[in-house]
Amino acid sequence: MTKFRLKLTSLFILFIGFSVLAAGLLMGNSYQKNHQAALRDHMIRELHVLNAAAPWPDMVDPAAQSEYLQQQAKRFKEIAEMRITYIRLDGKVMGDSDHDPATMDNHLSREEVQQALKEGTGSSVRYSGTLEEKMMYVAIKVNEDRGGANEGVIRLSMSLGDVERSMNNMWLALITGLLILFAVAAIISYRVALSVTRPLERMTSAAKRMANMDYATRVPEGGKDEIGELARALNAMAGSLQGQLDEIRRNGTRLQSVLDNMISGVVMIAPDGKITLYNREAEHLLGNSIRERVGRSFTEIRHHFEIVGLIREALENPVSFHEEITVYYPEERLLEIHIVPMTMSGDEDTGLLLVLQDVSAIRRLERMRSEFVANVSHELKTPVAAVKGFAETLLSGALNDPETAKSFLTIIQDESDRLNRLIGDILELSKIESRRSPLQFSPIDLPAFLERMTELLSPEAAKKDIELDVVSEEGLFLEADEDRLGQIVMNLMQNGINYTPDGGKVKVRAEIVNVEDSEEEIVRITVSDTGIGIPRKDIPRIFERFYRVDKARSRSSGGTGLGLSIVKHLTELHHGTIRVESTVGVGSKFILELPLLQP
Structure with a gap:
C-alpha cells in the first residue's frame, strides 16, 4: 500500500x-x-x-x-x-x-x-x-x-x-516558485494520498489477517463515505466469520471429545487408502499413536495382517460386514470389527469407517457364565443324585435292615448338608457381587478376633492333629465389617486345615505394614500352611468360582469351590488385596492386606 x-x-x-x-x-x-x-x-x-x-x-x-x-x-x-x-x-x-x-x-x-x-x-x-x-x-x-x-x-x-x-529573472522566479509549489504540492498530495490509502492499508492488513483465520481483527470504521461503508462491511463479514468459526470449533471440540471418550475404536480410511481419523481407543486397541497413523496408508499397519486384509477386501468390495478376530499386539484380545463403506464429502469413491470393540471381557464373562451354570448344575446334581439314589434304595427294602438304613440316612443327611452349604454359598456370592449386602464398618480388636476364630476351628484342626499358630501385634485395631472379615479368615484357615496332611501346621500372622512412598498404613494378615501346595499353572485361577486344584480332595472335604471366590470379593469390598504364594509339596501362603482405616 x-x-x-x-x-x-x-x-x-x-x-x-x-x-x-x-x-x-x-x-x-x-x-x-x-x-x-x-x-x-x-x-x-x-x-x-x-x-x-x-x-x-x-x-x-x-x-x-x-x-x-x-x-x-x-x-x-x-x-x-x-x-x-x-x-x-x-x-x-x-x-x-x-x-x-x-x-x-x-x-x-x-x-x-x-x-x-x-x-x-x-x-x-x-x-x-x-x-x-x-x-x-x-x-x-x-x-x-x-x-x-x-x-x-x-x-x-x-x-x-x-x-x-x-x-532570466522571470525564469528564475518561475523555477523558484515552481520548486516551492512542488514542495507544497508534495506535502498536500502526500496528506491527501495518506487520507485515501491509510484506511485501505488497514483494510488490506485486516483482510490478510482474516485470510490467516484471525477473524477477531477489526477496522476503524471512519466516516460515512464509501471507505467507511467498506470498513463496516468488512467488520460485519469478520464478525459473521468469527461466529461461524467459533461454532465450527465448538462442534469440532465436541466431536473430538466424543471420539476420544468412546469405548469403541474408530478408524476412518479415505478412498486412496490413507487413514484420516484414528481415535484414542483405536490407539489403545491397535497399539499405534494418532501421529504415527493419520495421513499414512493402512498397509503400514504392520502388526495386524488380518485387519489389513479385511480393509483391502472392503475397499475392493464396499459392503458392510462385521467379524471377530484375535489380535496379539499390543496384547492378546478379541476384537469385534464393524466395517461400513461411506462416501467422503466431495469424493466419488467410497472410503471406509471401522468401529473396533474389545469383546474379550464379554466373551470371557459369557464363558464364565456358561462354566458357572455347568459347575452349579454339576455341583447340585451330585448331592441330589446321591440323595435320590439312597432314598430309592431305602424305599426298595433297605429300611428293613436297621444298620443299612442308618448308614444310608446318614449319607442322605451329609449330602443334604452339603447341598445346603452349596446353595448358601451361591446365594452369598450372588449377594456380595450384586452389593445387596452393604458392609458395616467398625473397629475390631484383631488379637481377640483371631483368638475367637482359633477357638471355632480348634476342634476341626484337632481331628487331623494340626497345630494352629496364631500371632498378632498387641493393641492392633482394624476398621472392617466383623462378620465379613470372619468369613474371610474362616475360609482361609479352613482351606489350610483341609489341604494340610495330618500332623501339619497352620500359621496366622497379623501386623501393621507401611506402604512405600506413602504415609498410609495397612494391616497384613498372612495364613500359611504346610499342605500339598498349589501348582504354578493353577495359581492365576485359584480365586475363580468352582475352580479346584484337587477336585476329589475338595469334594471329600465338603468344599463347594466358592470359598476363595467369596474371599476375593469380600476383600475387594474392604478396599484390600489378596494374593497367594505356593510351592507344591511345601505349602501355601495367602497374604491378605487391608487398609487400617477405610477410605
Whole structure:
C-alpha cells in the first residue's frame, strides 16, 4: 500500500508541476513576444522622429552626403545612446554611429533592410558578432516620395541584453516558485494520498489477517463515505466469520471429545487408502499413536495382517460386514470389527469407517457364565443324585435292615448338608457381587478376633492333629465389617486345615505394614500352611468360582469351590488385596492386606 501511496502522490505532483510549467512557458513566451513587439514599435517611432529632425540630405556628392550622415549618426548616438546606421538603397553604409562606414560590409542582404525596402519598415533579431550580444534591428525607408538618389534606409539597433536579463529573472522566479509549489504540492498530495490509502492499508492488513483465520481483527470504521461503508462491511463479514468459526470449533471440540471418550475404536480410511481419523481407543486397541497413523496408508499397519486384509477386501468390495478376530499386539484380545463403506464429502469413491470393540471381557464373562451354570448344575446334581439314589434304595427294602438304613440316612443327611452349604454359598456370592449386602464398618480388636476364630476351628484342626499358630501385634485395631472379615479368615484357615496332611501346621500372622512412598498404613494378615501346595499353572485361577486344584480332595472335604471366590470379593469390598504364594509339596501362603482405616 506504501507503493500505491507514493504513486498517487507522484501523480498529483506531476500533474501540478506540468500544469505550472506549461503555464510558465506560455507566460514567458507571451511576455517575450509582447516585450519585443513593444520595443520594435517604440524604435520605429524614434526612427520617424530622427528622420523628421534630420532628414536624408539632398546632396549629389556621395562623399559630402556620407560625411553629413556620419555626423548626424554620432550626434544622435550621444543624445539617444542608440546605434544608428544610414544605408543607401544599394546597401552601401553611408553613416554609422559606432563604426567607420568605409570599413563596413554592404547591408543590402540584411533581413530588416530587405523588409524595409519592400514594406517601408522592417525588423529582425539576431546575434551581433561585432558587439557579441543579441540585438534588435529596426529599419525604415525614407524619402520614398522624392525618388532617386535621395532615398535611403535608416536603421536603429538596440541590445536585447536587458530583455534577456529580465527574462532570466522571470525564469528564475518561475523555477523558484515552481520548486516551492512542488514542495507544497508534495506535502498536500502526500496528506491527501495518506487520507485515501491509510484506511485501505488497514483494510488490506485486516483482510490478510482474516485470510490467516484471525477473524477477531477489526477496522476503524471512519466516516460515512464509501471507505467507511467498506470498513463496516468488512467488520460485519469478520464478525459473521468469527461466529461461524467459533461454532465450527465448538462442534469440532465436541466431536473430538466424543471420539476420544468412546469405548469403541474408530478408524476412518479415505478412498486412496490413507487413514484420516484414528481415535484414542483405536490407539489403545491397535497399539499405534494418532501421529504415527493419520495421513499414512493402512498397509503400514504392520502388526495386524488380518485387519489389513479385511480393509483391502472392503475397499475392493464396499459392503458392510462385521467379524471377530484375535489380535496379539499390543496384547492378546478379541476384537469385534464393524466395517461400513461411506462416501467422503466431495469424493466419488467410497472410503471406509471401522468401529473396533474389545469383546474379550464379554466373551470371557459369557464363558464364565456358561462354566458357572455347568459347575452349579454339576455341583447340585451330585448331592441330589446321591440323595435320590439312597432314598430309592431305602424305599426298595433297605429300611428293613436297621444298620443299612442308618448308614444310608446318614449319607442322605451329609449330602443334604452339603447341598445346603452349596446353595448358601451361591446365594452369598450372588449377594456380595450384586452389593445387596452393604458392609458395616467398625473397629475390631484383631488379637481377640483371631483368638475367637482359633477357638471355632480348634476342634476341626484337632481331628487331623494340626497345630494352629496364631500371632498378632498387641493393641492392633482394624476398621472392617466383623462378620465379613470372619468369613474371610474362616475360609482361609479352613482351606489350610483341609489341604494340610495330618500332623501339619497352620500359621496366622497379623501386623501393621507401611506402604512405600506413602504415609498410609495397612494391616497384613498372612495364613500359611504346610499342605500339598498349589501348582504354578493353577495359581492365576485359584480365586475363580468352582475352580479346584484337587477336585476329589475338595469334594471329600465338603468344599463347594466358592470359598476363595467369596474371599476375593469380600476383600475387594474392604478396599484390600489378596494374593497367594505356593510351592507344591511345601505349602501355601495367602497374604491378605487391608487398609487400617477405610477410605
